[in-house]
Each structure stands twice: as C-alpha cells, then as structure tokens.
Amino acid sequence: xxxxxxxxxxxxxxxxxxxxxxxxxxxxxxxxxxxxxxxxxxxxxxxxxxxxxxxxxxxxxxxxxxxxxxxxxxxxxxxxxxxxxxxxxxxxxxxxxxxxxxxxxxxxxxxxxxxxxxxxxxxxxxxxxxxxxxxxxxxxxxxxxxxxxxxxxxxxxxxxxxxxxxxxxxxxxxxxxxxxxxxxxxxxxxxxxxxxxxxxxxxxxxxxxxxxxxxxxxxxxxxxxxxxxxxxxxxxxxxxxxxxxxxxxxxxxxxxxxxxxxxxxxxxxxxxxxxxxxxxxxxxxxxxxxxxxxxxxxxxxxxxxxxxxxxxxxxxxxxxxxxxxxxxxxxxxxxxxxxxxxxxxxxxxxxxxxxxxxxxxxxxxxxxxxxxxxxxxxxxxxxxxxxxxxxxxxxxxxxxxxxxxxxxxxxxxxxxxxxxxxxxxxxxxxxxxxxxxxxxxxxxxxxxxxxxxxxxxxxxxxxxxxxxxxxxxxxxxxxxxxxxxxxxxxxxxxxxxxxxxxxxxxxxxxxxxxxxxxxxxxxxxxxxxxxxxxxxxxxxxxxxxxxxxxxxxxxxxxxxxxxxxxxxxxxxxxxxxxxxxxxxxxxxxxxxxxxxxxxxxxxxxxxxxxxxxxxxxxxxxxxxxxxxxxxxxxxxxxxxxxxxxxxxxxxxxxxxxxxxxxxxxxxxxxxxxxxxxxxxxxxxxxxxxxxxxxxxxxxxxxxxxxxxx
Numbered sequence: 001x002x003x004x005x006x007x008x009x010x011x012x013x014x015x016x017x018x019x020x021x022x023x024x025x026x027x028x029x030x031x032x033x034x035x036x037x038x039x040x041x042x043x044x045x046x047x048x049x050x051x052x053x054x055x056x057x058x059x060x061x062x063x064x065x066x067x068x069x070x071x072x073x074x075x076x077x078x079x080x081x082x083x084x085x086x087x088x089x090x091x092x093x094x095x096x097x098x099x100x101x102x103x104x105x106x107x108x109x110x111x112x113x114x115x116x117x118x119x120x121x122x123x124x125x126x127x128x129x130x131x132x133x134x135x136x137x138x139x140x141x142x143x144x145x146x147x148x149x150x151x152x153x154x155x156x157x158x159x160x161x162x163x164x165x166x167x168x169x170x171x172x173x174x175x176x177x178x179x180x181x182x183x184x185x186x187x188x189x190x191x192x193x194x195x196x197x198x199x200x201x202x203x204x205x206x207x208x209x210x211x212x213x214x215x216x217x218x219x220x221x222x223x224x225x226x227x228x229x230x231x232x233x234x235x236x237x238x239x240x241x242x243x244x245x246x247x248x249x250x251x252x253x254x255x256x257x258x259x260x261x262x263x264x265x266x267x268x269x270x271x272x273x274x275x276x277x278x279x280x281x282x283x284x285x286x287x288x289x290x291x292x293x294x295x296x297x298x299x300x301x302x303x304x305x306x307x308x309x310x311x312x313x314x315x316x317x318x319x320x321x322x323x324x325x326x327x328x329x330x331x332x333x334x335x336x337x338x339x340x341x342x343x344x345x346x347x348x349x350x351x352x353x354x355x356x357x358x359x360x361x362x363x364x365x366x367x368x369x370x371x372x373x374x375x376x377x378x379x380x381x382x383x384x385x386x387x388x389x390x391x392x393x394x395x396x397x398x399x400x401x402x403x404x405x406x407x408x409x410x411x412x413x414x415x416x417x418x419x420x421x422x423x424x425x426x427x428x429x430x431x432x433x434x435x436x437x438x439x440x441x442x443x444x445x446x447x448x449x450x451x452x453x454x455x456x457x458x459x460x461x462x463x464x465x466x467x468x469x470x471x472x473x474x475x476x477x478x479x480x481x482x483x484x485x486x487x488x489x490x491x492x493x494x495x496x497x498x499x500x501x502x503x504x505x506x507x508x509x510x511x512x513x514x515x516x517x518x519x520x521x522x523x524x525x526x527x528x529x530x531x532x533x534x535x536x537x538x539x540x541x542x543x544x545x546x547x548x549x550x551x552x553x554x555x556x557x558x559x560x561x562x563x564x565x566x567x568x569x570x571x572x573x574x575x576x577x578x579x580x581x582x583x584x585x586x587x588x589x590x591x592x593x594x595x596x597x598x599x600x601x602x603x604x605x606x607x608x609x610x611x612x613x614x615x616x617x618x619x620x621x622x623x624x625x626x627x628x629x630x631x632x633x634x635x636x637x638x639x640x641x642x643x644x645x646x647x648x649x650x651x652x653x654x655x656x657x658x659x660x661x662x663x664x665x666x667x668x669x670x671x672x673x674x675x676x677x678x679x680x681x682x683x684x685x686x687x688x689x690x691x692x693x694x695x696x697x698x699x700x701x702x703x704x705x706x707x708x709x
Contacts, residue, residue: 099172099235099236099237100170100171100173100236101233101234101235101236102169102170102173102233102234102236102239103232103233104226104230104231104234104239104266104273104274105221105224105226105231106169106219107169107173107239107241107266107274108218108266108274108276108291108293109210109215109216109218109219110165110166110215111241111264111274111276112210112212112214112215112218112276112289112291113210113211113212113215114161114162114165114264115262115264115276115289115291116211116212116214116278116289117158117161118154118158118161118162118245118246118262118278118280119262119278119279119280119287119289120280121154121157121158121161122154122158122246122252122260122262122280123280123287125152125153125154125157126154126257130153131152131153131154131252131253132152132153132154132156133150133151133152133253134150134151134152134184135149135150135151136149136150136151136182136184149249149250150249150250150252150253151179151184151249152249152252152253154245154246154252155179155245155246155249156179156185156245157245158245158246158262159177159178159179159185159243159245160185162177162243162245163175163177163180163243166241170236172236172237173236173239173241174236174237174239174240174241174417175240175241175242175243176240176241176242176243176388176389176417176419176422177242177243177244177245177389178243178244178245178387178389179245181389181419214289214291214299214300217299218291224296225296225582226293226295226296227294227295227296227491227582227584227585228491228492228493228582229268229491229687230273234268237417238268238269238687239266239267240266240267240415240416240417241265241266241267242263242264242265242266242267242389242392242393242415243263243264243389244262244263244264244365244387244389244390245262246260246261246262247260247261247262247263247363247364247365247366247390248260248261248361248362248363248365248366250339250340250362251339251361251362251363251366256361257280257281258279258281258282258366259361259362259363259366260279260280260281260363260366261277261279261280261363261365261366261369262276262277262278262280262365263275263276263277263364263365263389263390263392263393263394264276264278264393265388265389265391265392265393265394265395265396265415266293266392266393266396267392267415267416268687269416269687269688269689269695270414270415270416270466270687270689271294271415271687271689271695271696272293272294272392272393272395272396272399272415273293273294273396274291274292274293274294274296274393274396275291275293275392275393275394275396275397276289276290276393277289277290277291277300277368277369277393277394277397278290279365279366279369288300290369290372290397291397292396292397292400293396293397293400294396294399294400294585294586295400295582295585295586296400297400298372298397298400298401301372301373332353332354332355332356333353333355333356333377333378333436333440334355334356334357334358334375334376334377334378335350335355335356335357335358335376335377335379335380336357336358336359336360336361336366336367336370336371336376336378336379336380336430337350337357337359337360337379337380337381338360338361338362338381338385339360339361339362340362343382343383344452345382345383345447345448345452345454345456346380346381346382348447348448348451348452349380349382349443349444349447349448352443352446352447352451353440353443353447358370358375358376359375359376364379364381364386364390364391364394364428365390365393365394367379367394367430368394368398368430371398371403371430371431371432372394372397372398372401374432376432377431377432377433377436378430378431378432378436378437378440379429379430380427380428380429380430380440380444381427381428381429382408382427382444382448382456383427383456384423384424384425384426384460385424385427385428386424386428387422387423387424388413388415388421388422388423388424388464389422390424390428391405391413391424391428392415394430395413398430399586399698400586401432402432402433402434402589403430403431403432403433403434404429404431404433404434404437404702405428405429405430405431406428406429406437406441407424407426407427407428407429407457407462407465408426408427408428408429408441408444408445408448408456409426409441409444409457409458410429410437410438410441410442410706411426411465411466412465412466412699413464413465413466414464414465414466414689415464416689418463418464420463421463423464424462424464425457425460425461425462426460426465427456427457429441429444434593434698434701434702434705435593435705437702438702438705438706438709442709466689467689467691468691468703469683469691469692469693469694469699469700469703470661470681470683470691470703470704470707471680471681471691471692473659473680473704473707474658474659474680476659476708477659477704477705477707477708477709478599478659478660478661478680478681478704478707478708479599479600479653479656479659479660480599480600480601480602480648480651480653480659480660480661481594481599481600481601481602481660481662481663481700481701481704482601482602482603482604482644482647482660482661482662482663482674483601483602483603483604483662483663483664484603484604484605484638484662484663484665484666484669484670484685485603485607485611485615486605486606486607486665487664487665487666487685488584488663488664488665488670488685489583489584489587489603489620490581490582490583490584490614490618491581491582491584492575492580492581492582493579493580493581493582494580496521497514497517497518497521498514499571499574500512500517500550500553500554500571501513501514501517503567503570503571503574504554504567506570507563507566507567507570508563509554509555509557509563509567510555511555512553512554512555516555517553520549520552520553521549521553523549523552524545524548524552525537525549529545533635534635535637535640536631536632536635536636537606537631537637538606538607538608538631538632539608539632539635540608540632541572541608541609541610541632542607542608542610542632543568543572546568546571546572547559547564547568550564550567550568550571551564554567575614576610576613576614578614578617578618578619581618583618583619584697585696586696586697586698587697588619588620588624589698590698590700590701591620591624591625591697591701592623592624593698593705594701594705595623595624595626597701597704597705597708598708599701599704599705599708600626600651600652600653601624601625601626602626602627602628602629602647602650602651603615603620603625603627603628603629604629604638604643604644604647604664605628605629605630605631605638606631606637606638606669607630607631607632608630608632609630609632609633611628611630612628612630615628626650626651627647627650627651629643629646629647629650631643637669638664638666638669638670638673639668639669639670639672639673639676640673641673641676641677643673644657644662644673644674644677644679645677648660648677657677657678657679657680658678658679658680659680660679660680660681661679661680661681661682661683661700661704662674662679662681662682662683663683663684663685663694663700664683664684664685665684665685665686667684670682670684670685671683671692683700
C-alpha cells in the first residue's frame with residue numbers, strides 16, 4: 001500500500017542505495033578548480049597596495065560599504081524552466097552597471113589560509129611576552145565590577161592582514177570586521193603578513209593558489225560538493241564576510257588559551273553559508289581549524305568520538321522535544337554561559353530547567369566548538385552582547401550539523417550587509433538540535449514572562465531579526481508540506497547547456513553553441529503540447545516532448561538520424577543518474593523531522609514517470625516522503641489545481657488545504673497554482689528573505705513544527 005501511494009502507476013521500486021554520496025564529473029571538478037576566484041566588474045578601478053591606507057577614517061570603520069556606482073538591484077531566478085534553459089539555481093540577473101562576482105569556494109579557501117596565518121600570529125604575539133593590551137571601553141557587570149573590552153596586538157595584526165587580503169581578492173566584497181567596524185583599527189600601508197594574498201591578485205581575475213590542505217579541499221568538488229547556488233561565481237553584493245580576528249580576547253589576556261579562536265563567516269543572501277573557526281591552542285602543542293558550510297559538512301572534528309557527546313543523553317531530537325522527566329533523569333542539559341556578563345535572566349532560566357553549566361567563558365566561538373563537539377547542548381546569552389562576527393561562521397557550521405542559532409525568542413538573524421545591524425541585541429541561543437531548540441526557546445519565554453515579568457526581547461528594537469517564511473498558521477498548526485522537485489528539491493550539478501554541448505562533442509555534432517542550445521530549449525518549452533495531451537507536457541517517459549527539442553538543440557538533426565537516438569539516450573542516462581543532481585541541503589533531515597512530528601510530506605512535480613525512481617535513488621524513500629504526485633501520471637500540469645487536489649487526496653487532507661504548505665521555484669506553477677488550490681501557504685524557493693520566500697527546508701520544518709506546539 002505504501003508503495004502504491006508513491007506512484008499511481010504502482011512503480012516497482014529497486015533496492016535503496018544506502019548512504020549515497022553525490023559526486024560530480026571530472027569536467028565539473030576541473031571547471032571549478034580552474035575558475036577565477038574573482039571576476040571583476042566592467043572598468044573596475046585598480047587599487048594599489050596602499051588602497052586601505054588611503055581610505056578616510058570614517059570610511060575605514062565602515063570599509064564594507066559599497067558606493068552607489070556599484071550597488072545593483074538583484075532579481076533571483078524563480079523557475080526551474082529558467083534553469084533548464086541554461087540558468088543555474090540561484091542565478092541572479094542584474095540591472096544597472098555590471099558588478100564584481102566572487103567564487104564562494106575560492107573565498108572559503110582563502111579564509112582557511114588566512115585562519116592558519118591568524119593562528120600563527122596569535123602564537124607569535126603570545127610568545128613575544130607582550131600582548132599589547134588596550135581597553136576598547138568595557139562595561140560594569142551585574143555586581144558593579146568593571147569588565148574591560150580588551151584588544152591585543154594579535155587582534156590588530158590579524159584583522160589588518162585579513163582585510164587587505166580580501167580587498168585584493170575582490171575590492172567591492174562587503175566585509176564587516178570587529179576592530180575596524182568599532183573604530184579600533186588604523187589600517188596603514190604595512191599589513192604585516194602577506195603570504196595568503198591571492199596569486200596574481202583577485203582584482204586582476206587571478207587564480208587563488210591554496211597553501212593549506214584544507215584550502216585545497218575547499219576547491220575540490222569531489223571532497224567539498226558545494227550547493228549549486230554558490231558553486232559558480234555570484235555577485236559580490238550578495239555576499240558578506242564577517243571577521244572576528246581573535247574571539248575571547250579577555251580569555252586570552254587571562255591565560256585561558258583553549259577558549260581563544262579566530263572566527264570568519266560567509267553569508268550569502270543574508271544566510272550563513274560557510275564558517276571557519278581556528279583554535280590555535282586546541283592542545284598544548286597544536287591548533288586546529290574547524291570549517292564547513294551548508295551542504296558540505298563540518299570538517300576538523302574528526303577526532304571527536306560519540307562517547308564524548310552529551311547529546312546522547314536522550315534529550316530528544318528531530319521532531320521530539322525533551323520532556324521535563326527526561327531532563328531531570330539526565331541532570332538537565334549542559335549549557336555554555338558567559339563568564340563575566342551573566343544576569344538575572346540566565347540564572348532564572350538555568351534554575352528552572354535544571355541545567356548544568358558546562359563552560360563559563362567569555363568566548364562565543366568556544367561555545368560553538370563545545371556544542372559542535374557534543375560537550376554541551378547549548379549556549380545561552382539573554383541580553384545584547386554578541387555581534388554578527390561572533391555568530392555568522394559558527395551558525396553556518398551548527399546549521400550544517402543539525403543545530404539552530406537564534407535570538408532569545410527563537411527568531412533567526414539576518415546577515416545581509418548592514419553595518420548598523422552588526423549587534424545581536426535580542427540575545428543569542430545556540431542549540432545542538434532543532435527539537436531541543438524549540439523546547440529551550442519556549443522555556444526561556446515562559447521563565448521571562450511568567451517568573452520575571454520581563455518582556456525581553458519583544459521590547460527590543462532589532463532590525464536584524466529575519467521575518468518568518470510562513471504566514472500565521474491556522475488553528476492546530478500546519479498539517480502537510482508539498483514540495484516541487486526541479487530547481488527546488490533537486491538541482492542539476494552541471495549547467496544544462498554544458499551537458500548538451502558535452503554530449504554533442506561526444507557524438508560528433510558540430511556547429512552548436514551555448515546560445516543556440518539555449519534558444520532551442522526555450523523554443524521547445526514555449527511550444528504548446530499536442531491537443532491530445534490536454535495541455536500536459538510530459539506523457540509516459542517524456543520522450544515525445546524531448547525528442548524534437550533535442551533534435552533542434554543538436555543543430556536540427558533529422559528525427560530518423562541515429563545520432564539523435566544516441567544523444568537522447570545519453571541525456572536520459574545522465575539525468576537518471578543521481579550523481580547528476582544536487583539535493584537541497586538539509587532536505588532529508590527536515591522531511592524526517594517533519595514526519596516524526598506528525599506533518600505529512602509529499603512531492604508535486606511536472607515530470608515524467610521516471611521521477612519516483614530518481615527520488616528513491618537520491619535517498620527519498622517512504623521513510624521521508626508519504627507520496628509522489630507526477631504530472632505525467634495525473635495528466636495534469638501545475639498550475640492546474642487538479643494535481644494539487646490529487647496530492648491532498650493521497651495525503652488524506654481533502655478539505656484541509658488551508659493547513660497545508662507548498663514550496664517550489666516557480667511563481668506561476670507553484671505559488672499561484674497552490675494558492676488557487678486553497679493552500680494556506682505558498683512559498684517561493686528563492687534566496688530572497690521575507691514572508692512567502694524560503695531557501696532552507698530546515699527552517700520551513702522548524703516553523704511548521706512550532707505551529708503545532
């Protein structure tokens with residue numbers, strides 16, 4: 001019965017391929033490794049080595065601001081039909097002047113090398129015997145004692161080094177550094193260490209040559225399969241780098257060296273995409289670098305065994321929240337808190353939840369490491385204190401590990417480039433697991449509201465809190481999620497035009513170009529289906545649609561030409577192979593969490609009858625998805641309401657569409673179609689932030705499950 005639910009044609013499933021790991025072709029790997037790290041905008045002014053020194057003091061403290069001449073209006077692609085016609089998922093068209101583009105993999109590789117340099121600088125400053133301490137201006141703690149906001153020579157030297165290297169990598173790249181942002185750094189001609197500057201200079205479009213093994217791994221798609229929306233160079237205006245040259249400076253000055261870290265984070269479209277945490281004193285004799293990001297895993301924690309993880313204490317996970325009895329049985333949860341800035345709020349929460357303080361250090365980066373290692377369940381700060389440079393990199397890593405970072409109310413932060421929004425005034429909660437995070441933030445709200453009569457953080461103006469993706473849920477919460485496939489759940493590894501050109505070369509087809517292939521595909525999709533197909537594009541395995549399109553794309557091959565059959569067979573084999581597709585990061589975990597929490601999950605796609613097998617081969621079986629609804633089986637294409645109604649019928653939600661959510665990358669097929677079918681929420685899969693937009697299945701799952709509490 002379960003198999004029949006998956007496919008109206010009762011597709012016979014092949015064996016599941018456990019642990020399938022997506023790989024890419026050697027051609028794709030070579031194209032990334034040889035791609036320029038920085039693609040300059042038209043007529044970019046060349047900046048010499050003294051560029052930063054020439055910036056006026058006011059501009060230095062806000063060095064990541066872009067001039068009006070380089071600002072652009074971006075518009076994200078909204079449909080997989082755009083992708084299949086030659087655009088990549090997350091492709092951004094620009095209006096106005098041409099802008100600089102950066103390769104996120106090359107940027108991360110550079111940051112890894114810079115982190116290694118930073119660790120060396122920290123050790124060198126320590127060994128010199130003079131930390132060069134300055135007080136940037138501290139504050140009184142809850143006891144009235146004054147606490148310095150320390151800065152050392154290492155802070156100054158590392159940030160100068162990092163900023164100069166990033167400027168050479170891409171002069172218009174938005175960067176927010178702690179010391180320069182706070183006006184505590186004079187950027188002179190001498191940047192100190194120079195070993196990590198891009199070869200040839202990023203501004204010249206040069207190739208960045210990595211020096212460390214980690215940096216080389218970041219550029220190898222076989223080792224680090226970056227998601228499709230950041231694999232190719234993207235507009236620099238969509239990226240922001242956050243730099244904390246030395247996190248835990250007070251701990252450094254006090255001799256608590258293990259808590260010292262270098263924090264570098266990369267945000268894309270306001271969301272943390274990659275993070276690097278350097279820990280120069282991981283052991284007395286060696287440091288380490290923990291790095292990773294969305295879709296590529298977390299590296300550098302390989303020496304941590306499950307036996308050391310307090311997560312295994314049974315507090316619940318995924319769709320579960322820990323019960324009070326479970327917390328009491330295991331002695332509550334283990335929490336990291338700030339050493340010198342505790343207050344009545346945190347003490348009340350710790351007491352009410354029977355929590356154990358695992359670490360008491362003034363170092364957010366170390367809190368992230370302890371949670372990532374499994375030595376603590378969470379880190380909690382219930383006041384203003386952390387900044388975006390403290391949390392961006394760690395959040396990218398923790399999200400990839402299944403955790404959540406939010407303000408005290410459970411809201412996510414927006415990391416879009418905005419120097420005025422660098423502070424996190426609504427507090428910070430770092431949690432190892434989404435289910436535990438929902439429970440913890442709910443308990444924090446209860447303690448503040450009921451026991452302390454404290455409206456925090458609802459009484460705080462915080463422009464950097466992100467809006468939710470979903471509108472308010474109906475009574476009882478959201479009941480089901482339906483998902484589009486192409487350009488949303490799955491995206492091609494190789495650009496479609498590149499696949500066509502590659503196979504044309506294999507079969508000796510000459511005289512075609514990217515532009516001619518793109519034009520042929522667009523013409524094929526623009527043509528109406530034959531009348532007997534009642535407006536449905538794909539029938540059966542879809543060859544009736546693809547054969548004439550491929551013939552045109554191959555330069556007008558005759559329909560009886562054997563070469564056409566060979567090319568078409570190879571195209572089919574390529575797209576039936578799961579290694580040709582990128583799975584949306586976190587989708588499998590999110591679907592598992594939703595189903596464990598009582599929310600049904602279905603796929604609704606304009607596709608041919610091969611889709612159910614492809615999904616299974618990509619790891620989406622009955623454990624993750626309740627049913628798959630395919631247009632070729634229903635003889636109904638989105639945006640037609642009938643295909644959405646078929647999904648509701650299979651899910652047992654007829655008459656309850658208003659409690660269902662649909663997400664897809666087409667504003668017409670998915671958003672308009674599901675809205676006309678009565679769905680309560682119709683989300684557009686796009687990097688743009690805002691209500692009605694989504695780009696993270698984990699966040700969707702979290703919002704849906706919160707609505708059911």
